Amino acid sequence: MTILVTGATGTVGGHIIEQLNNKGVKIKALSRSIGKAKLPAKVQTVLGDLDKPETLQPHLQDVDSLFLITQSDQSDAKFLTNQRIIQKTKEAKVQKIVVLMDVEGNPIEEVIKTSRMEWTILRPIEFMKNVLYDWVESIQKEGIMRPAFPDSLSARIHEADIATVAVKALTEEGHHKKTYALTGPEALTPRSMLKQISEAIGKPIKLIEMTEREVKTEWKNKGYDEQFINYFIIEMRKTPPKQTYTVLPTIEQVTGKPARTFAQWVHENKHHFE
Ligand SMILES: NC(=O)c1ccc[n+]([C@@H]2O[C@H](COP(=O)([O-])OP(=O)(O)OC[C@H]3O[C@@H](n4cnc5c(N)ncnc54)[C@H](OP(=O)(O)O)[C@@H]3O)[C@@H](O)[C@H]2O)c1
Structure with missing residues (x-):
């Protein structure tokens, strides 16, 4: 094959x-x-x-x-x-x-x-690793995390779980004509993720809430267009649709194993924050 x-x-x-x-x-x-x-x-x-x-x-x-x-x-x-x-x-x-x-x-x-x-x-759904794009630099350099919507829920997924489902579908029978909606095992907020990252690296992290205008400027400076920013960065976080924070059992149903947690992701990636 x-x-x-x-x-x-x-x-x-x-x-x-x-x-x-x-x-x-x-x-x-x-x-x-x-x-x-x-x-x-x-x-x-x-x-x-x-x-x-x-x-x-x-x-x-x-x-x-x-x-x-x-x-x-x-x-x-x-x-x-x-x-x-x-x-x-x-x-x-x-x-x-x-x-x-x-x-x-x-x-x-x-x-x-x-x-x-x-x-x-x-x-x-949103990948756990997006944390690296959004906050790793300020956490590492200043001990600060600057989310715009600190209590916005998202059932973020570990990227390796997406891969495990893909590998099953690529190499095994039984996945034809299937559309798999995939989430992680819990609904997380920036505030709850901050707590887990802080515990993992053994350092306090201060949360400073950004305004909508500040976050728009930040993503514009990163090179993203207005349509992307308004949808993915503002609307999805300000009023997240139910599907973004509803935990689904798909990963376990397809792979036979529970979905990987954010705690596991942080353990594997904590070197980025230190
Ligand atoms: N991040 C999220 O939350 C999220 C959520 C749902 C779906 N997704 C989708 O998941 C996909 C994969 O994400 P990822 O995080 O695994 O990727 P990634 O780490 O951001 O890396 C991008 C990959 O796409 C390849 N690529 C980009 N443009 C290409 C082009 N024109 N031709 C060939 N290869 C190209 C790059 O390959 P080379 O640079 O080696 O050519 C690289 O392997 C994304 O396309 C995104 O739409 C992301």
């Missing part, structure tokens, strides 16, 4: 590579730059860009299954690009496709469902 993994140098993809490699599966790992990530020696890194579907074509030959990341861009241009990726995958006679979506899904799902390939769609 050969599997092409996109997003292989990223967080979820990295866990997928590790877990597939442990199972002895033959892997092709797609990246836009060879040598960017330290992948296991047996993994073949292949050069390709998801924004240029033709670059995937040579790597899809002799591939049984594809793990595809879709990114949060829902523009018409991105839809057409993803459509071409699905078309090329079908033409290469790939049997199975497992796709990572954002929680709210993506119009490309209909194209995947009617592709006649075996398909599984993964719709995870």
